[in-house]
Amino acid sequence: MSLRSALAPLRQAVRVTPRRAFGSSASRQSESLFVHRDTDYNNPNIKFEFTPENLKEAQKIIDRYPPQYKKAACMPILDLGQRQNGGWTSISVMNAVAKLLEMPKMRVYEVATFYTMYNREPVATNFVQLCTTTPCQLGGCGSTKILETIESHLNVHPGQTTKDGKFTLIEVECLGACSNAPMMQINDDFYEDLTPETTIQVLQALSKGERPKPGPQSGRRTSENSAGLTTLTGPPPKPGQFNLPEFQ
Amino acid sequence: MPGRRSVIGSYQAVADIAGQRFFSTTIPRHADITLTVDGKEVTVPQGTALIQACEAAGATVPRFCYHDRLAIAGNCRMCLVEVERSPKPVASCAMPAMPGSKVFTNTPLVHKAREGVMEFLLANHPLDCPICDQGGECDLQDQSMRYGSDRTRFHEITGKRATENKDLGPIVKTSMNRCIQCTRCVRFANDVAGVEDLGTTGRGNDLQIGMYIEKTMDSEMSGNIIDLCPVGALTSKPYAFQARPWELKKTESVDVLDAVGSNIRVDSRGVQVMRVQPKINDEINEEWINDKTRYAYDGLKYQRLTTPLVREGDKFVPATWEHAMESIRHGFLNSGARGDEIKAVAGALADTESLVALKDLINRMGSENLTTDTPLGHLPSPTGSEIRSNYLFNTSIETANEADAVLLIGTNPRHEAAILNTRFRKSYLQTGAEFALIGENFDSTFEYEHVGTSAKDVESFLGGKGKGAFGKIWKEAKKPLVIVGSGVIEGKEGAAVLKAVSKHMLDNSARFLAEGWNGFSVLQRAASRTAALDVGFTPSAAASKATPKFVYLLNADDIDPSTIPENAFVVYQGHHGDLGAQFADVCLPGAAYTEKATTWVNTEGRSQMGRTAVPPPGASREDWKILRALSEVVGEPLPYDDIYTLRERMWDVSPTLLRYDTLERPSAELVTAGLKQLSSASVSAGSATAFKKPISDFYRTDPISRASVTMAACSKAFTKKEYETTQVDDAIGGQASYA
Numbered sequence: 001m002s003l004r005s006a007l008a009p010l011r012q013a014v015r016v017t018p019r020r021a022f023g024s025s026a027s028r029q030s031e032s033l034f035v036h037r038d039t040d041y042n043n044p045n046i047k048f049e050f051t052p053e054n055l056k057e058a059q060k061i062i063d064r065y066p067p068q069y070k071k072a073a074c075m076p077i078l079d080l081g082q083r084q085n086g087g088w089t090s091i092s093v094m095n096a097v098a099k100l101l102e103m104p105k106m107r108v109y110e111v112a113t114f115y116t117m118y119n120r121e122p123v124a125t126n127f128v129q130l131c132t133t134t135p136c137q138l139g140g141c142g143s144t145k146i147l148e149t150i151e152s153h154l155n156v157h158p159g160q161t162t163k164d165g166k167f168t169l170i171e172v173e174c175l176g177a178c179s180n181a182p183m184m185q186i187n188d189d190f191y192e193d194l195t196p197e198t199t200i201q202v203l204q205a206l207s208k209g210e211r212p213k214p215g216p217q218s219g220r221r222t223s224e225n226s227a228g229l230t231t232l233t234g235p236p237p238k239p240g241q242f243n244l245p246e247f248q
Numbered sequence: 249m250p251g252r253r254s255v256i257g258s259y260q261a262v263a264d265i266a267g268q269r270f271f272s273t274t275i276p277r278h279a280d281i282t283l284t285v286d287g288k289e290v291t292v293p294q295g296t297a298l299i300q301a302c303e304a305a306g307a308t309v310p311r312f313c314y315h316d317r318l319a320i321a322g323n324c325r326m327c328l329v330e331v332e333r334s335p336k337p338v339a340s341c342a343m344p345a346m347p348g349s350k351v352f353t354n355t356p357l358v359h360k361a362r363e364g365v366m367e368f369l370l371a372n373h374p375l376d377c378p379i380c381d382q383g384g385e386c387d388l389q390d391q392s393m394r395y396g397s398d399r400t401r402f403h404e405i406t407g408k409r410a411t412e413n414k415d416l417g418p419i420v421k422t423s424m425n426r427c428i429q430c431t432r433c434v435r436f437a438n439d440v441a442g443v444e445d446l447g448t449t450g451r452g453n454d455l456q457i458g459m460y461i462e463k464t465m466d467s468e469m470s471g472n473i474i475d476l477c478p479v480g481a482l483t484s485k486p487y488a489f490q491a492r493p494w495e496l497k498k499t500e501s502v503d504v505l506d507a508v509g510s511n512i513r514v515d516s517r518g519v520q521v522m523r524v525q526p527k528i529n530d531e532i533n534e535e536w537i538n539d540k541t542r543y544a545y546d547g548l549k550y551q552r553l554t555t556p557l558v559r560e561g562d563k564f565v566p567a568t569w570e571h572a573m574e575s576i577r578h579g580f581l582n583s584g585a586r587g588d589e590i591k592a593v594a595g596a597l598a599d600t601e602s603l604v605a606l607k608d609l610i611n612r613m614g615s616e617n618l619t620t621d622t623p624l625g626h627l628p629s630p631t632g633s634e635i636r637s638n639y640l641f642n643t644s645i646e647t648a649n650e651a652d653a654v655l656l657i658g659t660n661p662r663h664e665a666a667i668l669n670t671r672f673r674k675s676y677l678q679t680g681a682e683f684a685l686i687g688e689n690f691d692s693t694f695e696y697e698h699v700g701t702s703a704k705d706v707e708s709f710l711g712g713k714g715k716g717a718f719g720k721i722w723k724e725a726k727k728p729l730v731i732v733g734s735g736v737i738e739g740k741e742g743a744a745v746l747k748a749v750s751k752h753m754l755d756n757s758a759r760f761l762a763e764g765w766n767g768f769s770v771l772q773r774a775a776s777r778t779a780a781l782d783v784g785f786t787p788s789a790a791a792s793k794a795t796p797k798f799v800y801l802l803n804a805d806d807i808d809p810s811t812i813p814e815n816a817f818v819v820y821q822g823h824h825g826d827l828g829a830q831f832a833d834v835c836l837p838g839a840a841y842t843e844k845a846t847t848w849v850n851t852e853g854r855s856q857m858g859r860t861a862v863p864p865p866g867a868s869r870e871d872w873k874i875l876r877a878l879s880e881v882v883g884e885p886l887p888y889d890d891i892y893t894l895r896e897r898m899w900d901v902s903p904t905l906l907r908y909d910t911l912e913r914p915s916a917e918l919v920t921a922g923l924k925q926l927s928s929a930s931v932s933a934g935s936a937t938a939f940k941k942p943i944s945d946f947y948r949t950d951p952i953s954r955a956s957v958t959m960a961a962c963s964k965a966f967t968k969k970e971y972e973t974t975q976v977d978d979a980i981g982g983q984a985s986y987a
């Protein structure tokens with residue numbers, strides 16, 4: 001998750017000082033731990049078992065791979081576990097996956113700590129991942145503004161969960177929707193082309209338990225030109241339309 | 249190394265359990281290829297790593313992650329070399345040598361690449377060499393001197409990466425800030441030691457080595473990761489801040505704490521053994537030694553007998569050698585012992601020289617009562633002592649991993665011969681060898697099928713009634729191997745088991761006794777047992793019935809007290825005040841294995857020379873000299889005055905004792921004759937009593953390891969599982985958060 005915090009120093013760097021800067025980039029360390037510490041909400045004694053439906057689903061995933069490479073199913077099944085466990089992967093989830101796939105537990109821990117989308121700490125029902133990578137920072141009104149909006153609206157800072165337990169906010173790196181910058185992902189949905197107003201609308205709807213329409217909030221379709229199409233405006237050519245008559 | 253390619257990058261793949269092993273059934277033999285390294289032509293087998301080809305051409309390539317006995321990782325980039333027509337420098341460890349390629353290891357590009365890699369490695373390295381135990385034998389230190397830049401461009405005021413230390417138990421001390429993430433330790437733990445809990449967590453700058461959860465590294469081979477770690481991230485806890493490598497005198501010797509005969513290097517300073525390191529011997533221990541071999545040395549300092557002791561009433565009183573010898577003479581005469589009433593008992597740590605001297609002495613005194621301190625040691629061994637192949641590990645340690653099906657009878661190789669166990673782990677992972685056990689279950693580093701518990705089960709399994717998957721595998725195995733544990737042979741059922749096994753061998757001799765393969769092996773677990781049988785240190789049938797009046801204990805510390813009659817006169821000769829000394833009327837202080845140059849015969853029958861690293865403490869003497877002196881006192885002088893004449897005598901007894909470092913394989917006829925002898929023994933059928941593991945606590949098996957503080961800590965941590973992991977860093981201990 002080192003990448004997620006990438007922008008914090010950038011924002012600091014704006015304060016230029018007359019002194020010569022020694023470090024051109026800060027030694028950036030993730031704030032999440034890469035070792036497990038037993039806590040009352042996350043320890044191996046907490047039971048976790050896949051539900052029968054999920055077990056069926058898991059079996060389907062496992063069947064995609066040759067039987068001796070059962071462990072290839074590790075990532076999708078961890079995801080399955082994370083979903084069942086309310087959006088985060090506890091140590092018990094990892095252990096359950098190891099057991100299911102007959103792999104040493106450490107191999108699962110390695111995978112779960114490597115990928116940032118396995119949340120190893122609990123998250124709220126609405127997991128707000130705001131993209132703050134450069135295109136999003138520059139596009140539209142800029143993600144910095146969105147971040148400030150969310151921070152003041154929810155009264156949390158990145159990495160924190162609201163008091164009512166409805167939202168967890170984090171900053172993430174590019175989610176691949178740069179053309180609709182700025183954007184955020186909440187659970188499995190992308191909310192794009194954000195402005196402070198639409199952001200608040202989305203958050204308010206979510207806190208009421210509704211599911212606002214994912215996608216661009218500006219009303220445009222996907223990432224089409226917001227000023228209207230400039231090309232491909234006519235109907236698509238029919239098969240053979242431009243062929244010589246004898247070949248039509 | 250052919251076959252190496254098959255494990256490239258598969259350490260994660262091979263680490264798995266249950267049918268997820270990495271298979272490559274035959275080692276492919278490739279044609280040789282020729283390439284040019286620094287203008288020099290070199291021919292290597294196809295599939296050789298480029299780094300090895302460079303090595304073969306005499307060019308040194310610096311490295312951190314590459315290790316020729318581990319899988320290839322290719323993650324440190326220190327081994328960059330220039331290859332003609334390749335746009336970038338290539339990592340020579342991860343690149344196979346290609347025919348006709350031109351490689352340069354000494355060009356400006358290579359120098360610059362190495363300097364760059366070095367700079368990156370040092371960017372996050374704490375540079376705390378003055379307080380680091382690796383100093384003086386640190387690859388990072390050496391290579392930065394040689395290949396690194398002479399100045400730094402690192403002016404990071406916010407500091408370096410910091411990683412918290414892990415608590416891996418009483419042996420490995422960690423200082424994870426120093427880690428350069430070469431993953432050698434991870435590969436060793438997973439592939440060789442069979443500890444699948446060590447791995448890497450996080451990624452990028454946050455990558456760290458550990459177990460994720462708090463856990464000790466519970467392995468009898470864990471000490472090896474200390475040697476493997478190219479930096480000071482993993483160092484030795486017992487040896488922490490004790491000495492610098494350049495202060496130590498290095499003596500190459502042989503380990504005696506099990507019967508494998510691992511080659512070791514004893515590092516000493518003055519009169520003290522400071523540490524024990526492995527010495528490479530591809531035929532035995534490769535590059536590894538187990539933790540007992542490595543760390544029991546502090547036992548050499550405690551509980552030592554440093555002066556002769558004579559019992560007066562219920563107290564031992566220090567005495568001079570003359571006084572002690574005189575007391576023995578009186579005691580012997582007063583005991584009235586005659587003929588077979590004079591009994592000698594040899595323990596696990598008796599060296600071959602003193603075994604020969606003691607045998608000669610006792611024989612001269614008219615007795616044949618030469619016994620060992622094993623449970624039924626007062627009886628002749630069921631293996632006999634005439635035909636060597638009946639009690640040797642005939643398969644040899646080096647080729648044991650060629651076996652495709654292994655039947656373990658009453659033995660836990662992990663504790664009785666940890667080095668052999670690593671070979672089995674290798675064959676389990678790489679060639680898919682199958683294992684089965686008859687005996688008590690143990691925590692194994694390979695999967696096995698449990699096919700029985702007793703001598704009766706041995707008979708029925710080998711009698712063709714093998715059920716389960718292994719029964720079938722066994723019938724089809726091309727190189728089957730039976731290992732009979734020393735615990736079985738020493739027990740009541742020894743002869744019955746040997747009979748069943750030898751019958752099976754003879755019936756299936758095409759597979760068991762094929763050209764270049766001998767599938768019958770006895771696994772000894774004590775260093776002196778093979779030599780004792782080699783020199784004929786066994787009682788005659790008549791002698792074993794005599795009630796002893798004079799008992800001579802030579803290093804006999806596992807003796808059953810009930811075998812020593814109340815009124816017998818007892819002499820104990822040995823180096824530790826352990827069990828044996830308690831019964832003695834006179835104690836004679838001998839030398840431990842690091843203090844004498846003597847011959848040791850390992851379980852394969854390979855004789856090796858141990859060397860003197862430090863002098864024996866106090867008034868103690870070399871053991872054969874004590875016996876020689878004693879022979880004079882009791883009026884039966886032995887005809888050798890120096891070690892050379894004694895060795896001549898050993899040559900007469902058995903020339904193999906002096907053919908050092910060679911493994912003599914008995915001829916097929918001899919093996920067959922031996923098996924016939926075993927199979928014709930008249931014994932009753934095996935009972936259904938379950939075999940017991942002879943070693944219940946790996947860390948405390950002999951007087952040296954029992955006196956060792958480190959071994960006591962290991963026993964507590966790993967055998968009793970009572971280790972308290974220290975909270976590594978309470979300051980950070982709070983909850984993690986997102987950011």
Ligand code: SF4
Pocket residue numbers: 426427428429430431432433434457476477478479481482
């Ligand atoms: S601890 Fe040592 S051996 Fe293990 S990865 Fe780090 S540097 Fe390599």
Ligand code: FES
Pocket residue numbers: 131132133134135136137173174175176177178179181183
């Ligand atoms: S930069 Fe935000 S989605 Fe790509």
Ligand code: FES
Pocket residue numbers: 310311312313314321322323324325326327328339340341342
């Ligand atoms: S030795 Fe080749 S990359 Fe490390």
